[in-house]
Amino acid sequence: MPREIKKAVGEVGRCFKEAGLKPGDLLLLACSGGRDSLALALCARICARSMGLLLAGIVVDHGMQEGSGKVAARAVKQLSKMGISAKVVKISLDPREEKETGEEAAAREARHGALKREAKSEGARAVLLAHTLTDQAESVLLDACRTPSSSSWIGMEKACLRDGVLYLRPLLQISRRETTQICREAGISWWDDPTNGSEGEAGSDLPRRSRIRSLVMPELEAISGGGAQAHLAQFASMHREDEEFLDSLARKALGGASFSLPFSLPSSLFTSLPRPVERRCCRIILKNFLDRRAAVERQVEAFINLLDKGRGEIFLASSLRLCVSRGEVVINLCNN
Template structure:
């Protein structure tokens, strides 16, 4: 622990610190992300002083259970909040120690994901969450992303505000340098806990913080301010990029997870990249990390009509089919063998839920679900002819990757059953509607419905 005297009674916090904390929009609850370090400890004091009498101030401590002093830090946070009369929520998260390496994709990233996942679950509509990132953190972020080859979206650094869970995240100290915060924290007599991992130079950010940035500052004073200006300029460019992409999406008649390819041909490579990145973010994914965009897009957009090109990304893929580009999220694995749908219960099948609503009179025939095996035929009317399921799906322009996942529902004994439903695309009148002839009603719903 970094010792401090007892907090000075009636200490007057400077307006430069209080003003951005007071200027927050209206909220139902105000949360402060409390690590126990200098920055978040100071921010909690500011929030308690500026909003303690005007609304509910709460703190949340994420215990990653990684550091040897994790229990001491949690105890410090509990004591600090008790002294300020601020309710505290402690979230313990598990991060596998062998997850990744010490680099950017290692345990640092795993801990960050676990931390933000816990915060997203906590923050509800109307809530604001304050985080104590400051100007030095922003400088590290911009430089770190520059070294990773990020574009303007990455070089924009951490936003001062963004959506988080059901509410919003705010960083009111982002314009201040850590030296200023430490000076005021010591003047106020605050104590805080130092994270021992912050000195471990095996981690990329710590290497930048302790080795690279001091050297750069010795050559270029005011480095944090310079990098902040770069971040601001990149943020402005990214805002314009997103507005352009939204306009082009509308003009190209994009819809949900589908975008007509014809309009993409008329765009420059830079516009194509910008639109696809925007599309991925709008759907909740990180944009594809691609070295050679020209070749990747050429393969995706100009492959022969008999091909099924695919560009894989983190959590989704881009696929082309019959003149459209599709954003296809990763899917859950499906059962390898047929599964029986029990009366009165629901069955999860990938993205679908199937429910067989009970009849008051007679039991149903065996109802089974499986994927396509080939050669299936369907009879759309009891006295009508049967049709090839393969041809019917082709006529309806169902993409191949969806055909392979559709739950096919059969009624009757295995090997001789009748196809009564095809995913959420069709259901036999005997098992649907208000006058279902079989006395049973089958409900098939997809997650996106």
């Protein structure tokens, strides 16, 4: 077995064991027809057979590009050749979501919705996602550009439970260079998404992630001598551990706080805490009242400024107000 395939199979098998998968469990593989998801399909099939797991594929067709139906059908055929039954699920973007968050984010939410529905409908134990070490490094840089928050540096989780569905990312220690080599060694051809751009070239019309991938990462790799991706991914993993520890201190400080309206806590609870824990308390509270992450991060520092002053108010949304007054933090509807 070629070295890259052996390494990736080891990572996939380790991920499956850590997730507590048992013989007979069904895994749903999300496949785009790209090199990463096809490399994962190959390795997941090997591990599934050795562990007695069931494996099926799902190809989500966003319909956002001309010929997307042909790309999806081709991916299904490639999975079938590997012995993995698969189907295409067509989705459309929510116009309101697209207007508020942009096309890329709206597509991500629509894709998540499709995977969630299929996983629950089929009784899948987990959904497999083909994010790589390269994706992890790009995500760290992209999130840092989006929001000035320490949580921007935590990257993606190897295992994540969302809306009752377990998502696994077994390839977070495997680079895109390695998935490319895996496909070449196995004789697998792949589709390249044109919106990803190409190294050294990325127009302003392409998504920010694509511009980071095509313009920023190659420069960082050259400057670092080839270790930038691995270092960013390792940093994200270590930083996630720090964040989880500080979050646990914040949750302990908040105790059994009820996040319902009207919400109220004494200001002294916050001001007696070290600033890193205080900031996370503010973030936890705001996450319970605001939907979008960007909105939460914008308001965290404003919340802390009110606590420092001991008085004042900010509007969290069109109908919510946060007020600090007379030693108390209150969140309530604006008309109350």
